[in-house]
Amino acid sequence: MTASPQPIRGMNDVLPEAIAPWQHLEATARELLGAYGYEEIRVPVVEHTELFERSIGEHTDIVEKEMYTFTDLGGDSLTLRPEATAGIVRAMISNGLLRGARHKLWCTGPMFRHEKPQKGRYRQFHQIDVEAIGFAGPDVDAELIALTARLWRQLGIDHSVRLQLNSLGTPEARRGYREQLVSYFRAHEVRLDADSRRRLEGNPLRILDSKNPDMQSLVAGAPVLTDHLDAASRVHFERLRATLDAFGVPYTVNPRLVRGLDYYSRTVFEWVTDALGAQDAVCSGGRYDGLIGQLGGEPTPAIGFAMGVERVVALMAQLGEVPAPAPSDAYLVVQGEAAERAALVLAERLRDAQPALRVVVNLGGGNFKAQFRRANRSGATLALILGEAELRRGAVAVKPLRREAEQTDCPIDALPHRIDALLAAARRGD
């Protein structure tokens, strides 16, 4: 096994046998996003390292230890994108697209984080990313959440996910709350575990999210972020909740939902599941009103979310919500050099006449037995046989594979116009 090449740790091949849920998710999301008025954007997978440091936050785990950073031949420090928002915002600024304009955008592709892989967490993973730029909300906030809820319904996984919601307020209001929180935890420092003590310096809000059961009672007594919101953020949050109520989208307000990236403000949300083990966040995002100005663009309010494609795919697969791939309609069994050529030409004529037809020509030879075995395993409705005998009489033998039926002859020239009827008959069973 040493001799055979291996993929990079945490980077996976998606083989044809596993591709169906990916395509279904992508197609469903693409259509839905279009229906809500979102446009696709494609941005580079690599950006200047500084862009991510400035947007995500220098004291986050992503920037501190998870980025794929390298120096290119020109001496610049570049980084494989760990998330999509920074690049999209950069594209808006670089192309001069802000200036008070509004953009509803989506993007999909691979992201990279150097973490130790486990279930639902990979070093190359994929996101579907949606951004609404230039909207102060809370109307967009609500519509964006409704869009995700609709996607879960369309995919058939809505009963396995639930919505967590919170408001972080403005950065100023959060700063005041943070001070209160730190002094509360300092007063009880002996009860803090090692992880929490470390967070006390860098990111005290994260202590609220601790999974350590011993911390629960201490956390329960801590000041609550929601009680310390500034007035405008409180109104924003109330209006968002009222709209979600009007939609009938259920949610839980989770005051401990903090999110890992520094740029969030006001609305944050997370769709979680119990079905995937420890990595339970399937889709999450929030409002980042300060980020664009911080990166040098005109100050512009915005909100976005990222969906973990691998996680949604895993959920679909686990719930059996994966459409079966369409089998081919016809498989051409051929024998003899002249017949092989005639079969290839016939297949092209069939495709000319019926562009949607799924027709597979047996390539690479093989005896009749092997070819019929392949025809059967391809799932084809019909086997079309074109050997030397058929060629001599100018016909194709047509054999239904999915039911017991007589094999019949069809003149080669007539087949392109009869194939639909033959398929329909074979499926009906007459």
Next chain:
RNA sequence: GUGGACGUAGCUCAGCUGGUAGAGCCCCGGGUUGUGAUCCCGGCCGUCGUGGGUUCGAGUCCCAUCGUCCACCCCA
């Protein structure tokens, strides 16, 4: 980065307290000189993750290393 479990054929796995590898599936061919999904026969496929050590002898024991999985941290 930390911890635990596990690495035998392309896949799923068997291989007792050490005696130098096996089954099923897949693939290919034959039985049916041109007919699949059933049946029968045959073939292909392994330096037992890798490197050391103990031993007369290691897939089995020991050490190291790499990899996979799961969890922590954190996150999609």
